[in-house]
Amino acid sequence: MSLDDAVQDLADRLGVALVVLDHDLKIAAFSVHDTDARLARLARLLAGSTAPVTNSLVEGHRLRYVKHGVRVPQAGGELVVLPLRHEQQLLGYVYYVEDREAPRVDDLEVLESAAPEMGALLSLRISERRHDKENSKNLLSALLGESPEARSAAAETLVRENLIDDVENYSVLVLQAPESSSRSVTRLAVEATLEFTMRSTTVKIVGAVLGAEGIVLFPRPVNHDRLERALADHDLEEVVAGVGSVKPSLPEAVDSYHEARLALRASRLDRRRYGRRVFWEDLGIDRLFLQLPLDRLTASQLPAGVRRLLGAPQGAELATILEGYLDSGGEIQGTARRLRIHRSTLYYRLDRIREIIGCDITDGATRLELHAGLRIARLAGLWPHR
Template sequence: MSLDDTVQDLADRLGTPLVVLDLDLKVAAYSMHDTPERRDRLARLLAGSQEPVTATLVRQHRLQAATAAVRIPADRQNGPRLVMPLRHQKQLFGYLYLVEDRPGIDIESDQGTAHLVEASGPEIGTLLALRLSDLRNTADRSRRLLAALVSESPTERQSAADALLRDGLIESTDHYSVLVYRSPDSSLAAATGLAVDATLDFTTRSTTVKIVGAVVGNEGIVLFPRPVNRTRLEKSLHRPGLEKVRAGVGSAKDSLTDAVESYREATIACRASALDPDRYGQRAFWEDLGLDRVLLRLPLETLTPRDLPDGVRRLLASPNAAELTATMEGFLECGGEIQGTAKRLNIHRSTLYHRLDRIREVTGSDISDGSTRLELHAGLRIARLAGMAPRD
């Protein structure tokens, strides 16, 4: 029998639902939850809002070393639990547990439940090991296919697209888009994989859409058979440990072989989020970048203040550079409209006039001239993306 069938068979014999967790305490299988209360408990488990077995409990009750079922007392969120470590060839692969809610059953004195769980533990452990092995093989294949799909080789891209569809890893549709995750430095590389897992997990729980994700090199890549949903992306990024991960989203393309273009857009959008988090936050969408689509293709890391227009360079070198730069950026982004700029900067109009006069003196420029404004706007934007503009 399969893992699911075996777990359900044991649950039927016990008269209570069962859940199987892997070593990361993620749900690997579960039996039918047949009452409103049990279904609600399962929903909270799958949503991550309730954890009957936590890493703290694993340590406190020494579950990793246990060879028999372990009883865990009730707490404020959960009733008493019975947890059985699952092994295959002496290697630990996860845990089987039940939350005791059967009328008249005292988990402390009920030996029959523990005996049945312990007797079924070896078989369930073997089936869990096989499932996790299959999942690892699928993950490895997904990684190889995604790497080929976004490669420079048209032949590799076509072959990968055919395999993804043939294996049912992604559905055939009219639009495909790519999400890219990156961590700011190598010490946080594990967070990139965590972001991919969070996206796969959230999408699986909240929709029936099939997506493919993997860490390829230093990037997390997730392929969607439709445009990426902004709200769902925000929710998946709210997981602990993902605070510093940056995300970029490409536009939807008409064919799977063209998803490489969405990937290239996503990498640029991800760079935008990393370089200007004040504007874009933790994630950026290609469709929102505007002129940054062009500017982010520049070798920003090699630019110095000497490469900027003279007026911009003088503004950045001024004593009140942070204040004056923010003022000029706000003024330009409001199209030179005084009232809107003052409101945006939360300052009085007379203060704004004073700062603009100071900017004219520092830059030696006529900021009412259209060409000068264009030069200042583009120059300041490049300085901001290159990390040369001071922050408030």
């Protein structure tokens, strides 16, 4: 008998709607919810908006330690909760909301008598989940690896085992916690993305933590707003996310992965411009610059004008002025507005920049050299501190 069958048989016997949660209070199984009120409760639970069994309730009623059912008065109806164990290890909880007109006196006895079998079946479900998660991780690693043969085999297996939809639009999301955080934050970000997607759609996605990176494979483009909501729901605003472009086949998802890593790198190198959620399509010319060996570049390799400007007194401030001027296409009013300075101040500082770099900043070829040089200097961390 499966956990689902056991839950439904017990629910029918009691005349209630049962829900089984694992140790982390995530849904492991539930019975049929056959009334409007029960369906509404289930919908809220699946949407993640309300959960009758919370960590505070578990702590307040010592549910990790008790071996019998507990009745908890609540506004929406009494909550009946029973811990589930297997071989003395706490694995989760089974609960129902009392909404019957005539409860039976032996309900707790019936529930408790079924607990050993349900605990064993929950243990099996958790083991299966771990196996599925490890299998998905191995397949995802092979799909994004260097061997074309391994990528093709992993792609076929992912589709055959129904782990990902068989479509013509695949994109990769790479997540990474701040350097000051542990890798568990990255794992939480992956799980939050998977859970949010499962709650909001039937689209199948695959995610895992590989090394220091959290990776999620989507059979469609990644939506920026939904990504923000998925991470915001778990207070993961500090997690950096890079998103690759859509590819037409699963073996080609590796290209989206490399793009996503570069997008994530852009956030690390220029948070001011990109923020923490960066899409490959938004990188512009930085798509090329980010593939340079930026960590090996030195100031001596920059164009002479850029090198002189960055080495001058107030070099960081003057470089920011020139960067803003070039970003605005050399238009004075737009530059002043972008930099929030008066036009007369801008004219004065541009004259000072001309003196330092010794060239005409209205010349097209010179502008290209200066603009590219400044951008590379910023990405390579070669700007002087203010």
